[in-house]
Amino acid sequence: MTDSEKGMVSDLYEEAHHYHVNVGGETIHAKRLTGRFRTLKWYGSALWLLYFIMPYFRWDGQQAILFDIPERQFHLFALTIWPQDIWMLALVLILLAITLFAVTAVAGRVWCGYFCFQTVWTDWFTWLEEKIEGSPVQRRKLDAAPWNGRKIRLKLFKHTLWLMISIITGVTFAAYFTDVFDLWYRYVSLDAPIEAWVVLAAFIFGTYVFAGFMREQVCFWLCPYARIQSVMVDKDSILPTYDVQRGEPRGKVSGKGSESRGDCIDCHLCVGVCPTGVDIREGMQEGCITCGLCIDACDSIMDRVKRPRGLIHYASEKEMQGEQLPPLFKRPRVISYLAIFFLAVGGIVYGLTHIPPVELSIVHARQPLYIQMSNGDVQNKYTIKALNKTKGDLHFTMTSVGLDGVFIVGNKGDKITLKAGKMVPFHLFLAAKRGVLKNKKTPFQFIFKSVEPPFIRLTYESVFISPRGK
Numbered sequence: 001m002t003d004s005e006k007g008m009v010s011d012l013y014e015e016a017h018h019y020h021v022n023v024g025g026e027t028i029h030a031k032r033l034t035g036r037f038r039t040l041k042w043y044g045s046a047l048w049l050l051y052f053i054m055p056y057f058r059w060d061g062q063q064a065i066l067f068d069i070p071e072r073q074f075h076l077f078a079l080t081i082w083p084q085d086i087w088m089l090a091l092v093l094i095l096l097a098i099t100l101f102a103v104t105a106v107a108g109r110v111w112c113g114y115f116c117f118q119t120v121w122t123d124w125f126t127w128l129e130e131k132i133e134g135s136p137v138q139r140r141k142l143d144a145a146p147w148n149g150r151k152i153r154l155k156l157f158k159h160t161l162w163l164m165i166s167i168i169t170g171v172t173f174a175a176y177f178t179d180v181f182d183l184w185y186r187y188v189s190l191d192a193p194i195e196a197w198v199v200l201a202a203f204i205f206g207t208y209v210f211a212g213f214m215r216e217q218v219c220f221w222l223c224p225y226a227r228i229q230s231v232m233v234d235k236d237s238i239l240p241t242y243d244v245q246r247g248e249p250r251g252k253v254s255g256k257g258s259e260s261r262g263d264c265i266d267c268h269l270c271v272g273v274c275p276t277g278v279d280i281r282e283g284m285q286e287g288c289i290t291c292g293l294c295i296d297a298c299d300s301i302m303d304r305v306k307r308p309r310g311l312i313h314y315a316s317e318k319e320m321q322g323e324q325l326p327p328l329f330k331r332p333r334v335i336s337y338l339a340i341f342f343l344a345v346g347g348i349v350y351g352l353t354h355i356p357p358v359e360l361s362i363v364h365a366r367q368p369l370y371i372q373m374s375n376g377d378v379q380n381k382y383t384i385k386a387l388n389k390t391k392g393d394l395h396f397t398m399t400s401v402g403l404d405g406v407f408i409v410g411n412k413g414d415k416i417t418l419k420a421g422k423m424v425p426f427h428l429f430l431a432a433k434r435g436v437l438k439n440k441k442t443p444f445q446f447i448f449k450s451v452e453p454p455f456i457r458l459t460y461e462s463v464f465i466s467p468r469g470k
């Protein structure tokens with residue numbers, strides 16, 4: 001090692017006593033370093049910017065993504081999903097859950113390490129903290145120092161920025177349920193409905209407290225995923241792993257007996273950068289979110305002490321025992337997850353491509369089942385609900401087939417107008433001439449046909465009920 005490298009390593013040892021394994025008693029001030037996994041973490045965080053900008057996208061004159069609860073519609077760009085199609089949402093949830101299971105089985109808590117809102121927001125908050133209050137050592141000193149003008153100024157600035165992020169997070173969430181520009185206007189003019197204020201207050205509180213104060217404690221104590229992940233990983237899952245064979249016995253890089261030691265120079269930098277305060281050298285632990293930051297830290301040390309990188313690296317338990325990692329398609333757990341994944345994807349694609357533009361429901365009246373007219377004719381009453389899911393008005397005719405001698409009373413079926421995005425309920429009577437129908441129940445079909453493009457033809461099975469032999 002050169003003199004300057006020796007100096008850097010000796011500085012590390014100086015700093016090492018500040019790095020503690022997390023036992024929950026103090027705030028973790030993790031050191032930030034650059035590296036492959038740090039960059040990946042930034043990319044993961046960057047995806048969340050979409051959360052903030054998506055409400056501002058417009059499509060066809062309205063907000064592109066909108067959960068319109070009063071109208072019971074979910075708008076997703078050109079697509080409008082109605083409560084009748086909500087089964088697709090269930091498939092989407094299954095898809096997300098199974099993706100999480102599959103990824104966890106392959107590479108552990110990748111979601112936690114790179115994408116989870118809790119770790120991402122905490123990362124943003126601590127990044128700001130570092131910009132305002134300085135390095136981990138300086139932050140610990142500031143926390144321990146008595147209150148003075150400087151400390152008040154720094155803390156006030158930091159908490160103001162944290163609160164601003166929390167407010168924007170809350171407003172953005174509410175904006176997925178109503179027009180974003182109107183919402184901003186109503187918040188600023190203090191004219192928002194009570195539900196909007198409740199959502200905002202909940203998000204400000206949640207974001208500020210969880211990301212600003214509780215941080216990794218949420219992962220340790222509140223997150224259910226951390227509890228169940230152990231049943232999702234197996235000996236083939238690749239996780240950040242400390243190479244015990246190579247690293248031990250750990251000890252100082254130079255000095256007496258250093259030549260018989262392993263490659264771990266016991267600098268504690270892997271603990272110092274860990275956002276959850278885990279010492280990965282003690283093996284895989286519940287607190288590890290598999291973010292890989294300890295890999296970056298250890299690689300940087302190995303570079304400095306001129307030893308090969310990878311003392312901590314992504315590896316499976318089997319690999320560490322010298323076995324070969326089986327290919328994905330030979331792992332039953334991964335195959336099962338992928339099978340469910342593709343089934344859910346197939347269901348969603350089918351649903352999206354087969355959403356009917358008009359939803360029809362026809363209910364035969366029960367009280368009375370039929371009406372006997374004074375001239376002997378029999379009439380049946382039907383309640384019809386037609387929902388136009390498109391963005392334009394539609395016109396239909398309605399006829400019945402399969403019932404000779406039966407006709408729609410009046411001109412009710414001649415031209416039915418369905419307003420865009422509206423449900424039209426109406427009643428319709430069918431009449432049969434005396435003696436035409438021989439059975440008590442006669443099945444037939446209603447045909448619902450559009451009179452102009454888009455051409456839509458819907459059939460609906462129903463029955464005509466009459467007194468026997470009439």
Ligand code: SF4
Pocket residue numbers: 242247250263264265266267268269270271281297298301311312
């Ligand atoms: S594993 Fe690497 S980073 Fe951690 S103490 Fe050892 S040398 Fe330092």
Ligand code: SF4
Pocket residue numbers: 240270273274275276277278279280287288289290291292293294295
């Ligand atoms: S031990 Fe390493 S991979 Fe696990 S959370 Fe800490 S820094 Fe991330």
